[in-house]
Amino acid sequence: MIKFENVSFNYENGPDILKNINFTLAPGSYHFLSGPSGSGKTSLMSLLYLGHRPTSGRITMLSQDTKHMTREDFFSLRQKIGVVFQNYRLLNHLTAFDNVALPLRIQNKPEREIKSNVSELLDWVGLGDAQNSLPPTLSGGQQQRIAIARAVITRPKLLLADEPTGNLDSEMGYRLMRLFEQLNKMGTTTVIATHNQDIMERYKHSKLLLDNGSIYSNSKKDLLIKTIRDVY
């Protein structure tokens, strides 16, 4: 379970990017996170993958209260979270294979297991021939697929993806969305930050709307609150 209680966040005493956020994500649930540019999607994702601590409020991640976690707890919790960063954040000196293998190596998996799992996944995302290529020699779409493969290779309990289909053609985009669906069916809680209306309409999942640092779900009550706020 993931729970945000009265969470606010700002960067170095600047204005609040996220204001008094409250929501709960049930284990194995699937959500789309959308909102206009600058609404705080990336900041919210960063709190979800424990890249930052909230300025105030309480975050419970995978049933662990992050306020009372030790440094070691943070690392072991992060190993259960797969993240597709908006700018991919690949290590440019490592091959596609080594980038995808990174989370498994951090978890000290045997090299034999790493070889078979990574090769299989890279084949699946259409990068079987580019295993030994360095990210700078690949296209944006290929780099994005490496980032996605790295996020899902460990079958995480929570998958966070920031615009995961932004640089992909529609066929590959839908293919990867099916991969996320499959992972979700296996119990992975999934949060996809996207602007892509087609994808949100095609896959009928819960929608979280971020607007001006506040969050609204697609429930009628929340939408009414948002409309009233927009008017006044």
Place this chain on the structure above:
Amino acid sequence: MSSIKRKNFKLGLDLFIKIIDIRFENMRSGYDLPLEKSPDTKFLLILVTLMVFLAVLSLSGSLALHDMSERWSSGLENKVTIEIPIETKDGHLLSQDTVKRETERLQIKLENHPFVKSAEILEDKDMGKLLDPWIGQDLLFSEVPLPGLIALEIKENAPTTLDDFRIDLAEMSSYANLEDHQEWLSELIRFAGILQSLSLIISVIIIGTTITAIIAAVRARMAIHKKEIELLHLIGAPDIYIAKQFRRHMSIIAFKGAILGTFLGLVSVFILMIFSQLIDSPLIPSLEISFISFLMILAFPLFFPAITSVTAYQTVLRSLKDML
């Protein structure tokens, strides 16, 4: 019986191969961080090489001085010298013949003393060698009055003490003086000890400088690769995982530097040893290093990577504490 032994051996061998196999399977080359591409790697290698080179010279000096002091002490152990001076205590000069006669008479008496193992008169030729560094080889013994010298070797389990022997000596000859070398030997050994301490202080400074350089290099690398380290943290890499990568990288540089520095240092020491043996002067002792001292120097290629390993590891762990 032998078939059981063969079977056990085969099982053991299989297990060993399996362990090695697993070990190698889990090994891989390269790092998750681009440490090998750091611009100052060559500089660090040269620095470690120079530091180890200096440490080899410094430690060799210290060990050689230690060995030399030991040789001096053990060389003069159970040995004293008796002098028949050319001048009596009340200022009268003795003739060369008197000195010679008195020396020979005393030597015969000494040989029969229970304290003495052997008593040998130092011939003019031997004294000439001793005086050679100060007054040259052109000494005419007939023109320069020289004292009579008797080199005594004391029995290991002598029934009397040196103080008792002094009393006996005074009875045997009113002219004789006993020189047990302790005064100048202790001065010499003290001087050697000071030089030895200085060498050790220099060694400590060298090690301290190396540690400081390693800390600076690790911090510089951490600053350069901050984004990559952050990413590893976000994927769930604990501090230890990152610290191990730095430790391995820095230890390899230190190992290469230590091998090179030790080799260059030993070559220099051997050249110095050969030169010191070519100089035929009793004032300049030959430089010698014992086998144990040599082994201590050979441990440098392990010692320097070891301190580098600990330094790099601890530096990374301390610096990472400030990162989320």
